[in-house]
Amino acid sequence: MSQIQVTTYKTQEGLLHPKDRELLGDAVDLDVLHTLDDPQNADESDLVVELIDLYVADASSKMAAIQKAVRGAEWLLLKRVAHNLEGSSATLGAKQMAVLCRDLQCLDSAPPIERSRTLLSRLEVEFRRVLIAFAAERERRVA
C-alpha cells in the first residue's frame, strides 16, 4: 500500500470543473468551513487557507500512520490516530472522513483483517476526495 501523495490530488488547471465539483459532492461541507471565517477578522480567508494547509500536511502523515497500524495490526495506535484525525476532519467539514475515522475506532481489539482493510480502503478513497475538495476551495480563496 503506498503512502498518500498529497501533490497528486491538487488540481492542475485552476478551479474544478462543475462536473468534478458535483462528483466530490459532500466530501467537504463548505458551510462548516465557512463557520470558521471570522467576520471580525480582516484576514478571514487566510485563516481557513492556513487551516487547510495544516490539515493536508497533518492528515497525510496520520493516514500513513493508519495504514501502518492496519498492516501491523496495531489496534491501540490505530484508535488513537483515527480519533485525532476524526476531530480535525469534523472541524473542517470533512464529515464522511470523520465518520470513517469513528468506524475505525469502533473496531474490536482484534478485528477481522478484512474488515479493517475495507475500512482503510474507504478512508483512502475519501481522503483523496477531501484533498481535491480542499485544493479547489483553497484556490478559490487565494484567487
Next chain:
Amino acid sequence: MLSPATISSRRVLIADDDPVMRRLVSSIVEGEGFTAVAVADGREAFKILQSDSDFRAGIFDMMMPHLQGLDIIRHMRTEKRLMRVPVILITAESDFSLMSNSFTAGATAFLQKPFTTEQLRNVLRILPDRKS
C-alpha cells in the same frame, strides 16, 4: 512566580496535539483580545503550569499524548495558585459520562468537536473571573 490573586491575566494556555485545532483555537482566543500560549501536548502544558499561573483560562484537548486534558485539570485543582483558573475541555467524544467526569474533575466548560468559532467565543465571554 506571578501571584494569581493580583492579576487579571489576558493569557490563555492552549494544549492540543492537533495542529489544526491548535491554530484554530489560538486564532479565536486572539480574536477575543487574549494572548494565546499554545503547546502541542499535555506534558508541555504541565511544565508551563509548574512555574506560571498567569492565565485567564486553559483550553485543553481531552485526549493528548503523555498527559491528557483531564489529568492536567486534576493537577490544577490540587494547586492553590491554579485552582481557580477556568478550564475548557475539548473533545470529539459525545459520551455523557465523559462530560460528567470532566465536570467532576473540575472542568469549567466542555466543548464538543466540531464547534464553531462563535461557540468557543461565547464560552470565552462567559468564563468566570478567577478573582471572584
